[in-house]
Each structure stands twice: as C-alpha cells, then as structure tokens.
Amino acid sequence: MTFFHFGNCIALAFGPYFLTYKYSGMPEYGAFWRCAQVGGMYMLTQLCKMLMLATFFPTSDGPPETASLVTEMVKTTVDFGDVMGLSIVLGRVPGVGHIKILITGLGWAAADLLLTRALPLWVGARGLEFDWKYIQISLDANISLVHHLNMALLVWLWWRSDLAAAVRPIVAVLLAGCVYRPLLPQLLGILVGSPPVGFALLAACATPTLCTAIIACHVFITHSASYH
Template sequence: MTLYHFGNCVALIYVPYYLTYKQSGLSEYGAFWKCIQAGLIYMFTQLAKMLVLATFFPDNVSDFGSDLIGEFLKSTVDLADLVGLYLVLSGIPGKGHSKVLTAGIGWATAEVILSRALLLWVGARGAEFDWIYIQKCLESNILLVQHIVTATLVWLWSRHDLKKNLKTVVTVLLVFTSYKSLLLDLLIANLGAGAWFGLLVKAMVTMFYGFVTLAIYAGLAQVIGIF
C-alpha cells in the first residue's frame, strides 16, 4: 500500500510534466538540452536567492507586523526568478511559443525535482496515508502552469513591439507574481480556509493569470505572426 501511494504521487506530479513536453511538440525542436539549461539556471538562481536571504534575512522571532514586513521583503527576493527566466529565454533560439514553453517547462521541472522528490521519498513512503502529499502533487501541476505563464510574461515584457499600455499590464503581472504566494497565503489564513480551499484559490488565480497572458500573447501573435 505504501509503495502504491508513493507511485500514485510520483505519477500525479511527473506525468503531466512529461505529457506537456511531448504534446507541446518541443521534442521535435530538440529542446531537451535547453530544458536542462533552464534547470541549471534555476538552480543557480535559487542558490543566489538563498545567499541573499541568509545574509540579509536571518531567522528571528518577531511580532506579526514586523514579520509581515520581513515576509514582504523576502518575497521581493523572488524578483531574481524573473531575471533567471530572462536569461533562459535569451539563450533559446526559435519562435515565441517554443521559447516560452522550453523555459517554463525546464524551470518548472527543476523546481519540482528539487522541492518535491525528497518530500515524496521520505513522506509518501510512510506507513500512514496523508492527503498532504496529494495536495503537494496537485500544487506542483498548478506551478507548472504558473511557470509557463511567467515565462510568457517575461518574453512579452522583453518585446519592443508590445504596445505601451499592454506592457504596463505585463509589468504589473510580473511584479505581482513575486508576491502572489505571500498574498494568497495571507488571504487563505485570514479566511481560515483549509488546504483544499487554498489549493482551489491558487488554481483559480493561476487560471486568471493564464487567460490574461494568453489574450495578450495571442493579440501580439496575430499582429506580427510569431506562431
């Protein structure tokens, strides 16, 4: 039963990533090594963030007000992820859709391996069943969509032919991306909601992000023919 639960969790996490890579047609572009490159840049970016956090934001005990400010400042460090994605996109040749998918999938895969593999190996193989691992797996699928959306937003922001008003919208969405986790956690905590409701909120916000980004991308694609 333990091994069966572990296998279900692994499949629930990694099969959507594999299917996204295969069905998106990236394998036809020979994008595998570019995904590896995106993963390596992800690792370097996270290492740089850890050094900054360890240097300027050491763990301490504080009241809620100052802790909220500290969490806000820590979330600001996540802006480095946007820089990392920009570097990934700069090193990928090809059309827009292949660039953003390669960067997004490579980035998301590196994150899910580093953040979920050990958790599942240690936790999901335990003697007792716990829904938390199913929730973490579903959250990983939401993060896959979020990283592809973020990569698309970074690519749109780097375009010089994007209209000024749309670029403002893209910039706001990118900045909000860095603070999205903090804001959603605060919202869920204030509502006193459970883990499943929190997962639903994250999925809905990510879907909204995706629809807005897709609308901007499709409009630009029709104008300059980047499909």
C-alpha cells in the first residue's frame, strides 16, 4: 500500500510535466538541455531572492500570525525577481514564440518542483500511513506548472514591441496578479475568518491561476492572429 501511494503521488506530480514535454513538440527542438539551463537560472534567481529577503526582511522572533498583510505584500514583491529571471531566459532561448514560452515555463516549473516538492514526496509519501497531504502536494505541482507557463507567456507578451497599446495594461495586471497570488489565501482568511486549508487552499490557488491563464492564452491567440 505504501509503494502504491508513493507511486501515485509521483505520477500525479511528475506526469503532467513529462506529458507536456513529450506532446508539445519540444523534443523535435532538442529542448531537454535548454530546459535544464532554464532550471539553473531558476536556482540562481531563487538564491538572489533569498539573499534579498534575509537582508531587508529578517525573520522576527514573534509568531507568524502577527505578520501584517502589508508586510507580507512587501515581501511578496520580491517575487518580481521571477519576472526578471524569466525575461532574461526568454531573451536567450532560441526558437519561435510558443517554443520559447514552453521551454522557459516548463524548465522553470520543473526546477521549482524538484527543489520544493520532490523531497517532501520522497520522504513523506513513503510513510506507513496514507496521508492526503501528499496528494495535495502533487496536485499543487500541477497548478504550479500552469502558473509558471502562464508567467512565461505573460512576460513574453510584455516584451513584444508589436503588442497593442490597449492590451499592455491587461498583461501588466495579469503579471501583478500572478506575482501576488500567494497573498490570496491570507486575504480569504481575513474575509472568512480562517485561512483555507487542504483542498480549499488548492481551489483558492487554482481558480485565479486558471482564470489568468485563460485570459493570457486569449491575448496570445489574438496577438498571433493579428500579427500573421
């Protein structure tokens, strides 16, 4: 039972990444090592973000509940470093638009999966008892894949010189929404009285991710149609 639970969690977490790579046309471009290079840039970006947080926002000795929403918002602003990192990667990855977006987004998301979720799944999902927590971690990895692909798409759109002026503010708002998405559970907790947990937390993360992804894809399709 333990082996099947572990295998289920691994398949649920890593399967969509493999399927995205295999059936998106990236193997035809030899994109595996490019994705690995994007993952290296992801690690460098996260290191710079941690140094900034440790320098300007040192951890306090008080309980985490005392942290104000404004303080968390300021800390979350550091995540704009991901936007800068994605911009650098998109400028260096060769290929047509949609391949650049797929390589950058998938490489970024895969590095995030390996660094933040692989170890908890390896250590915890092999335990003697079944725990829904690891299913939630696996599902959250799928949400993260959509999130990072969406971020790469929005950054690519933002730097397009031929993007319509009326659309650029929409892209900017969507980018800001992606960056500040981690604050949504805290905002819901303030409105409802208690922060969402479990699958409610997954729903709170998945809903804005899917909404912004649908809008971004519509902008991309419209832009591509008008460009051609």
